Each structure stands twice: as C-alpha cells, then as structure tokens.
Amino acid sequence: MENYFDVLSALILFSSFVLVANKRIISYIRTFQLQACLIALTAGIMGMNSFLKEGKIDILVVCAIILILKVYYIPRLLRKTYAGVEYKVEKDFFLNIPILIFICCFLVLFAYFSVPTIGGTMAGNVNIQVVNSFSLVLIGFFFMISRKKAIGQIVGFLVIENGIFITAMFSTHGMPFIVDVGVFIDLITAVLIMGIMVTRINDQFETIDINQLKNLRG
Amino acid sequence: MGLIIWFLPLTLVFLSRVISNRNTLHLISASISGLMLLAAGFITNAVINNGVLNYNVFGGLFYVDSVSAIVLDIVILIGLLASIYSIGYLEHELAEGKITPKKIKLYYTFMYSFMFAMILALTVNNMGILWIAIEATTLASTFLVGFYGDKHAVEAAWKYVIICSVGIAIALMGIIFLHLSSVDVIEIASALNWHALLENARDLDTPILRLSFIFIVIGFGTKAGLAPMHTWLPDAHSQAPSPISALLSGVLLNSAMYAILRTLSIVNKNLMDNAFAGRIMVGFGLLSVLTAAIFILTQKDYKRLLAYSSIEHMGIIAIAMGLFTPLSVFAGLFHMINHSMTKSMLFMASGSILQKYGTREISKIKGLLTTLPLTGTVFLLGLFAISGTPPFSVFASELSVLTSVFKAGSPWLGAALIVLLALIFAGIAVTLFKIFYQQSKDLPQKDFAAKLEHNEQKLMSEVMRGETKITDVMRGETNKSGAVVLILLLVLITLMGLYMPVGLSDLIVNAQKIIIGS
DSSP states (O other), X not given: OHHHHHHHHHHHHHHHHHHHHOXXXXXXXXXXXXXXXXXXXXXXXXXXXXXXXXXXXXXXXXHHHHIIIIIIIHHHHHHHHHHHSOOOOOOOBSSOHHHHHHHHHXXXXXXXXHGGGGOGGGXXXXXXXXXXXXXXXXXXXXXXXXXXXXXXXXXXXXXXXXXXXXXXXXHHSSSOHHXXXXXXXXXXXXXXXXXXXXXXXXXXXXXXXXXGOOOOOO | OTTHHHHHHHHHHHHHHHOOOHHHHHHHHHHHHHHHHHHHHHHHHHHHHHSOEEOSSTTTTBEEOHHHHHHHHHHHHHHHHHHHHHHHHHHHHHHTTSSOHHHHHHHHHHHHHHHHHHHHHHXXXXXXXXXXXXXXXXXXXXXXXXXXXXXXXXXXXXXXXXXXXXHHHHHHHHHHHHHHHTTTTSOGGGTTBHHHHHHXXXXXXHHHHHHHHHHHHHHHHHHHTOTTSOTHHXXXXXXXXXXXXXXIIIIIHHHHHHHHHHHHHHHHHHHTSSHHHHHHHHHHHHHHHHHHHHHHHTOOBHHHHHHHHHHHHHHHHHHHHHHOOHHHHHHHHHHHHHHHHHHHHHHHHHHHHHHHHOOOBGGGOOOHHHHSHHHHHHXXXXXXXXXXXXXXXHHHHHHHHHHHHHHTTOHHHHHHXXXXXXXXXXXXXXXXXXXXXXXXOOEEHHHHHHHHHHOHHHHHHHHHTTSSOEESOOOSOSOHHHHHHHHHHHHHHHHHHHOOOHHHHHHXXXXXXXXXXX
C-alpha cells in the first residue's frame, strides 16, 4: 500500500513541475486540475482503506469534496475570471522556464535534506511522501513569487494549500473531520473573493499585472 | 445563555441583507452591539466566578476562560464603539456622495461577519476551529479594506487577502504539525483540543512541536502584524474606512496574538523551559519595534503612522509574552487592553479629521484645534497617550513591560527597547508639532466675509501676500455620535492609567496563571 502512496506523492510533485513550466494561464489552470485529480485519488485510496478496516467514511467524504471543489468548481471559477479580464498573451514570469525548473529542483533537494533532520516520527529512514508534499508547499510559494499575473498568485496559493493538505494526509491520515470541512469552506470563500478582487484590479488598473500595484509604500 | 454571543452577530448579518431602511439598520446595529456587550458581561462574570465557561453543545466546543474573556471583552467593547461611530461616519460619506446606500448594507454585512469570526476564534477550544475562524476574519474584512473601490483601496485589499491567506496557510501547516505531535497521546475524539493538548503537553513529540511553533508564530504573526510579515498592515489600515481600521488594529491583531499565546503555553510546558520560544518571540518583537521606529520617524501619512504604531505595540506585547515571567505576561495582557482602546480612539479621531480635510497627509493638516476642537483635542492627547506619556494607561503598561524585562535579567534588551521607544516618541512628537503648532490663518468662506467687514485693508493685504487663504474646510464637528465615543474612550484610557479595577486585575492574574500554568 505504501508503494502506491510513494508513487502518487511523486506524481503530485511532478505535476507541480509541469505547473511551473506552463506558460499560459489556461494551461496552468488545467495542470492544477490534474494535480487535484491526483490528490482526490490519494484521498480515495486512503478513504477506501479506512472504510474497509475501520468502517469510517470521513476520508471518503473528503475525497468527494475535493472532486467537486478542486477538480470541478475552482478551475471553472478561475476560467470564468480569466475570461472576464482583458489579457493579451505576454510573458508572465520574471525568470525563464529552465531556471525556474532548476530552482524547483533545489527546493526539492532542500526538502529532502531538511525534513529528516526534524526527527520525531520521520527519524531514521526518510519518509519520501512527506518530503514530496513539503516540496510541493515550497514550490507553491516559489510559483507565487515567480508569476506577475494576479491569477498566477491565486493558483500558487492553491498549490500551497494542496501541499499542506497532502502533508496532513500522509503524516496523520487527515485532520479531524470538522476541521477538514472548515478548511474547505474557507478555501472556497478565499478563491471566490480573490476572483472578485482580480476583476476589480482589472477594472481599476486595466491589467492584472500585479507589478502595477505599487502606489502604497513607506 | 453565553451561546447567544454567536447568534447575535449572525442575526445582524441576516438582517442587513433584508432591511433596506438605513436608519433602522443603524439602530439595530447599535442595539445588537449593545446586547453583545451584555452577553460578554455575563460570560466574563461567569468566568470570574467559576474559572471557565464550557457548554456541552457541539461536542463541548464553546469554551471561555480568563485569557479568552479578556480578548473577547476587548472585541465586544471596541465593536460596540465602532458601530456607534460608524453611524455618523457612514452618513457623512453618503452625504458627500462617496458611497451609495447599497454599500452601507454591505458594510454592515461584512462588519458583523468579521465580528462573528473573531468571536468564534475566541470562544472555541479547538485549535483547528480557531484557525478556521482566523482565516475567516481575513475573508470577511477584505471587502471592508477595499470598501471605497478606488485604485489604492483595491491594491491594499489585494495585498491584504494574498499576504494574510498565505501567512495563515503557514499557520495551518503549524496546526497540522501540532496535531501530528499529539497523534499518539490524545485520542481522536479530542484531537486538537487545546485543553487536552495542554494537559498532555509533557508527552507531546518535542521536535515536531518545535517545528509547529515556528510555523504558527510566522503564520499567526503575519496576521498579528509582526515584522517582517507586517507589510499588508499599513496599507490595509490606511485604506480601510476609519471605524474598520479601529477594529483591525484594536481587535484583529489581538485575536491573532491570542492564537500564538495558546500555542506558546503548550510549547513552554512541553519544553519545561522558555529559551526556545522566548528567543523567537523576543526576536520578532524587537524587529517589529525597530521597523516601526524607522517608519514612524519618516512618516508623511497620519493613518499609516498609526498603523506603524500598531506594529510597535504588537512587538512590545510579543516581547512581554516571550519573556514568560508572571509579571511580563500580566503586563503584556494589560498592554493589549490599553493599546486596543487608545489605538481605536486614535483611528476614529483620524476618521473625523480625514472627513474634514479630505487628505491623509500630515503636512496639509493645519489649525486642527480650531477646526475640530473636540476631535483635535482627543487626537492630541491620544498621540501623547500612544507614545507612552503619563497619566494614560499605555504608560502604565509599557512601564510594567520594561520593568519585567529588566527583572527577567535581560538589561540589553531593556536598554534597546527604551532607545527604540524614545525614537518612536520623537517621531510622534514631530508629527504633533506639525499638526498642532503650525499656525494657520486659513479662513472658511463664511468667516472670511464676516471678518472682511471688520478690517478690510489688513485682511486683503494678507490675502495678497498669501498669508491667509480661503479654504472650504468648515469649522465644527461632523460626527456627533462619534464625538461621544471619542470622549468615552479618552475617559477610559485616562482612568485605566490611574486606577485598575479589582475585577480586571483578578481576571488578568487568572489569565496569566492559565498561560504560565502554575
């Protein structure tokens, strides 16, 4: 069973590399959708496991929520927001793609060597799942600062959230159910609000380039 | 009975969608806030008498002890005063044509969602729900920060929602590690329960708990405005409508600090030593005070000045909590109360000034004491109070924090803190001189006509030389209900500086015992 999770966590990490390599907004929304599918699959396997062993359906419900929210609703919302803003295809990142990928590799290496030093339950043999999911969080942060467009920042935020979620899944088999549900409610509200803010930025600044947001200083 | 405090703000969120008469809405808002104050009084009374208030509903989720009661009372009190102030403020904005009646409805919806989220954060004993509630405060207040919808407000709101959401996501990572450190110790039914965590603190997995604390301090520290994660704070505080700035600064920052405090007691009990957590808290605290000192000295915008001063005071509170001695925790909690009241008063006064002059620039405010005699006086005394001048309450608590720093055996930290506080005092004093002692001969049109009849020649020559200008800034207070709030707060902070009621000091001592765990 653990082997499946190892593979899945590696695939999820790989999808974040694809995300960083994506040039256009539309394509990184699609990659995000793929990543969400993989996470739903992980939660599904874990949920079936706990259902068969202990008869609990908590994680299966969480899996269903992920399918509805992250695979279907949020990408749809992002596409709608994207369709609503004036946007020409232009360079969306500060560094070029090979350098971005290179830095991401460094982030994974950093996670690989730093996570085992924490000790505790991860002491001794390196828990590859936690390393992968922690790398995903780091790549999410990096994605956020490497993109210029506001929608890129939303996707970066979602990747961070994905990373945190699967870290919780792999290390503790999920948070208490009520907390998980609350986190999802917050997440969907956050994305809704950020979507509305993107539209407003576009109205006011006539671009969604967040580099233009530099009126307030000092 | 205490549960009513959850349902009152929710009622108003609902009513603000249904009722379209403005005046009714204002009235209901003020009276519901009043009822919330009564409920908070009831809860505080129960906490003083019984120690904790815990209802057996929603799985025993509702839980208030002395620590939460203190912060809860601040939230409710400032909430009530801000809602009264809002009436005059919003009516003025409406009359000026800056907002539409529809926006007033939205304002109340979001303001009370914001209040609900904060109250929820302070009345649950589950760290997970606490996290959810604090994230909800960000979401509810984003539209309030971007309320005016212009370029600056939208920029501030975007920075606010992105920086705080990411910051709070880091805190979620911390909460997950907190959960991970307790998996083998606490059964799943009471997972993340603060009380269970504290009771079993000794058995938690230490390395993971340490990691969790770092994530939690950075995450909630972002919301509490600790440097270097403070960058959203000056923007959001200066762009939000003034009553909301008062709530953000006086209330929201405390709620985030409260979350850090809860974790701090668990970590220190586990490590049986304060060195690890203390170093982190004092480091962030000192950096915040330093950052605030630099920006206050060069500040040109009075609302941003107040925002940086909030960073300074959160830094002082972080240092006090980091030292973790009985005296310092007591002083920190007392400082929390005093800072909230003084800062909300200042933000509300700044709102009236902004409405009068229409500018946030310090250099363009002239003759404040003649234009706005009452607000001007409150603003003047408030600036003295916030920079730590006796007899106001901020002086009393800052002095106790400093005393506790020296008593805890860190003279260098104390010395650094005193130097920085002196710098901040100088920065604020310069602002004071600019605003209050810059003589202005500017005359409103009506007064100009009256004076013209008296001595025409002298006045005309002054106008010719550019010494006297005719402005359209009229004299007199605009926000009558707001003026009452300002006076009330001024009286409160003066009295608190001279005398502390026995009930309050008992409450703070109990809270300090809960945090330190003796």
